[in-house]
Amino acid sequence: MKLLKSALLIAVLGHASGALAAPIFSSDLESGTLDSIFYDVNSYEGVQVSLSTEQAHSGSRAVKIVYPRDEAGVELKPAAFPATKSLYIRKYEYFGPGWEGNWPVGLKTSRYFTRPDFSYGSDGSAYAYMSEKLIWQTYSGSTSDQYARGLCMAVYNQDIEATYASSTLFGNNLPYIRTGHWYKMETWLVLNSGVDVADGVMQVWIDDKLVLDRKNVVWKSSSRGVPNGTGWQSMWFGGNYSGAVFGGPGTSVSRYIDDLYLSTTLDRSSGPTPRAPANLSVQ
Ligand SMILES: [Ca+2]
Numbered sequence: 655m656k657l658l659k660s661a662l663l664i665a666v667l668g669h670a671s672g673a674l675a676a677p678i679f680s681s682d683l684e685s686g687t688l689d690s691i692f693y694d695v696n697s698y699e700g701v702q703v704s705l706s707t708e709q710a711h712s713g714s715r716a717v718k719i720v721y722p723r724d725e726a727g728v729e730l731k732p733a734a735f736p737a738t739k740s741l742y743i744r745k746y747e748y749f750g751p752g753w754e755g756n757w758p759v760g761l762k763t764s765r766y767f768t769r770p771d772f773s774y775g776s777d778g779s780a781y782a783y784m785s786e787k788l789i790w791q792t793y794s795g796s797t798s799d800q801y802a803r804g805l806c807m808a809v810y811n812q813d814i815e816a817t818y819a820s821s822t823l824f825g826n827n828l829p830y831i832r833t834g835h836w837y838k839m840e841t842w843l844v845l846n847s848g849v850d851v852a853d854g855v856m857q858v859w860i861d862d863k864l865v866l867d868r869k870n871v872v873w874k875s876s877s878r879g880v881p882n883g884t885g886w887q888s889m890w891f892g893g894n895y896s897g898a899v900f901g902g903p904g905t906s907v908s909r910y911i912d913d914l915y916l917s918t919t920l921d922r923s924s925g926p927t928p929r930a931p932a933n934l935s936v937q
Contacts, residue, residue, distance in 0.1 A: 678741075678916040679732040684713040693733040696890075701726035703892070711746040711836045711912035719892060719909045724902030727762065727894025730911075734770035737885030738918040740855075741766065743841040745891060745915070747788075749833045750908035757802045759900055761789035761909075762893025766843060768873075768883025772890065774810065775882065782873040782883040784809050787893075788839055788858070789831060792817065797900050801830035805866060807856060811878040814856065816866050824861040836912070837861060842920055849874045849881045859922075889916070 681691050683705060688695050697703050706718035719728055743764060764786045767774060774783040790806040791799060792815070804817035818830050826835040838861050846854035854871030857864065874883055891914055895903065915921070 674919065675921045676918040677921070678735045678738075678918065680915045682712045682913050683710075683715045683717060688717070688730070692730050694731040695728065696731070697728040699723060699726035699894075701728050701894075703728045703730075706910065708908075709748050709750070709836075709910040711748070716746075716748070716910040716912035717892075719911070720906050721895040721903060721909070722906045723895075724758075724897040725894055728892040729765070729772070729890040730892045731772060731888070731890045732914075732916065734772075734888040735886075735916075737768070737887050739885050740842070740844045740918055740920075741886040741889070742917045742920050742922075743839075743843075743889070743915070744913070744921075745839050746836050746912045747839055748836045748910040748912075749831070750910065751833055752903075752905050752907045753802075753833050754800045755798050756903040756905065756907050757789065757791055757795070757799050757900075758895045758903070759791050759793065759795070759898035760787040760806055760896040761802075762786065762896070763788040763839065764841070764889055764891055764893065766886055766889045768845070768886055770887040772888045774880070779882060780810065780880045782810065782845065782875075782880045784843070784856075784873075786841065787896075788860070790815065791900070793899060795900075801828075801832045803830060805858065807858075807866070809856075809871065809873065810875075810880045812872075814866070814868065814871075818860075818865055822863050822865065824863065831860075840922060843886065845883065845885060846871065846873050850876055 700722050702720040707714050710716045767783045768781045775781045785808040787806045789802040790804045807814040820829045840859040842857040844855035852870040854873045856868045856871045858866040
């Protein structure tokens with residue numbers, strides 16, 4: 655028994671984050687229906703969402719989202735969860751043929767809330783939240799762009815923008831976001847320690863390359879009108895196509911998402927499941 659406990663201890667200490675994995679939600683989308691996998695699926699403006707075998711990161715199935723026009727979108731919602739100061743999100747995203755020349759100004763890739771009802775409340779008493787767009791062309795992009803340039807993280811009344819560096823090569827050995835490749839997207843969010851305190855964390859990795867690294871995010875801010883929120887409590891995958899100055903897509907474009915994972919701990923690993931099981935404990 656002592657040997658077993660030692661082995662467990664080594665396994666735990668050997669974990670990349672040094673802490674026990676605490677998953678909230680995990681799905682490889684291989685079984686069930688959209689309605690059984692998610693607490694709610696909210697689609698609008700003619701977007702088509704399905705479980706498809708056309709592309710998959712794991713197994714044979716992934717979520718397929720087809721955008722026929724500007725502002726079409728879908729919100730794939732796991733159930734709300736107990737408030738957590740820190741939230742780790744991993745998903746894999748693949749863009750099918752046709753996005754070349756049709757990359758929108760912004761494509762939302764998730765949204766995160768510090769309320770359990772997928773909202774941020776009203777002005778003046780609002781709760782910290784973030785709208786994540788890992789596809790962001792900047793307004794100086796062109797409608798003929800063959801790839802997506804960067805990201806824009808909208809932290810209620812503040813946009814944190816970045817352009818992916820031309821020297822940052824992703825898993826397909828090419829810079830920027832392109833069609834025909836499964837991108838591993840990871841986001842790590844830690845709420846600031848108090849209202850107006852500039853110590854919140856926001857980190858983003860794409861294909862294990864750190865593309866955004868902020869340790870001074872004022873999530874809860876009185877000056878920006880979002881003083882509330884004790885922890886992250888809800889989120890959704892998916893999102894809408896926002897053409898803005900570019901307009902809608904010239905043709906329907908398809909996006910695929912697979913291996914969705916949420917945790918309160920920084921469980922960086924390559925697979926759809928964490929390295930340490932949730933119920934592992936050492937006494
Ligand atoms: Ca799958």
